Amino acid sequence: MAQTTVITFYGRSHLSEKALLMFKEIPSFRCYRSIKSVNTLLNALLNCKEYIKIGEMLKNFEKYGTPDVCTFNILMKMCCNRGDLRNARQVFDEMCKRGITPNVVTFGTLINGLCANGELNEAFRMKRVMERDFKLKGTNAFVYVALIKGLCKVDDLLGYIDEMEGKGCKPDVISCNVIIRGLCDDGKLREASELLDDMPRRRCKPDVVSYRIYLDGLCKAMKFKEAAVILHEMVFKGYENFAFI
Template identity: 25%
Template structure:
């Protein structure tokens, strides 16, 4: 059975919050949503059916336990079938409950139905700033960045809509994801003329875009603009700078920023991955050790990537230590990485340690024990 709950839950928590909140948290770059739909192919081209599914979801407020367990087990003694698992369209004679306009417009984006989103917007006589924000963000979700500036110029005047901070941040996000980060300065100028004050999110989006487009010559200009707007860099801004510099292979410059900030685990995570990316494993190990001495714990991906590069570089003994720490936190790398580590340990006469690792993995994942037969 095709479960609708997880995709809808992801949309509601990540995408919708962008439209309804002025949070100052940075907006990390998201992978393109093009070609990825939360609906199966047969449903994808049936807007009314999508709306009926979305309506059943957003017009109901189930307890958190139902949302988190619906795909795996039924809720305790429900009075009727769970609305989140509604797979059949509503009967034609049954009127749909009221649904905020911006929700279907937004959901047309990841479904690659942008024409329907635009048609829905244009057909409505009472569009709001929120529905405009939804349409612009639907363009981002469907990877149609080129339409965003045109819609931003045309729709507010035609429908007498006043763009707000979220509208401008969405425009900035689209420009920066489309390789036009230098245009961010024009957006900031317009915001000043319209009396819309940019926030930390605005500058973080633009800053990440400048680094991605390798317009490092404009970074200082943007930082000065931040000061002009009384928007002082926080740790999240520094982490974006560290991350983007590491992606460009300028890890030394990224580490220099630590003198201006109090790094957290995310900062060290970016540096470790950066040094691994330029094949400087000694520096990656040094940063890893410094992070541990500070008592900071990264996410599992940092451990997995470091183990992978250490094995690739032949440093199996250090990789073993990182692997033990990772497994001690119940984070086990993928089989291919573990296999490479085990084979490497055997090659440097550490067969006992290799057997110990295999035994722990088999104990934790008994269903995959057969994968280790060849190694043993």
């Protein structure tokens, strides 16, 4: 529907009144206002930070259809943008209560909000829920970047892993890879190497991605001799399929 494209454009241009006018005029184009067009308008209003108008739209939502996963994702993002994590969790709970299955965007939005507010333990818990209960992969770029940004705010990342384990939050290979990336991006290559060596003790075997991240950090730091040593170590340990590195 061309009208939804126009509404999206108005949202990106922060022209909320024009977005609303286009939504109201949809029937004049011999089209009906569907859940897709409502979601498009909600997202446009969110881009304009028109939270009151979003609330007004929600009061009459039943006229247009039943909220879907996209609707709840938009509402959750609104809560996270306002730093209102309590209501973001309530939106998530309401979504599940209605039998609507969350997707990667749902978890990425919530995890990003948690990381932005320093709730890293809860962010990693939600990642595990995403993978364990909903069988969604935690390697999604949105989730990965959110976790990296959150972890980069932690001064002692290795200590943070110990804290996670002390609270019963055993880090998996993806969590460790995120932390290795955070350490490398922060120039803490020694700590990244320590974590890489320490992963087997934590019952978390490094994968090719673990080494790729560390190698990338070494090369960016112009430490090519150390990178060559790591490549030989990978061959010795049986990591033969790393031609894409």
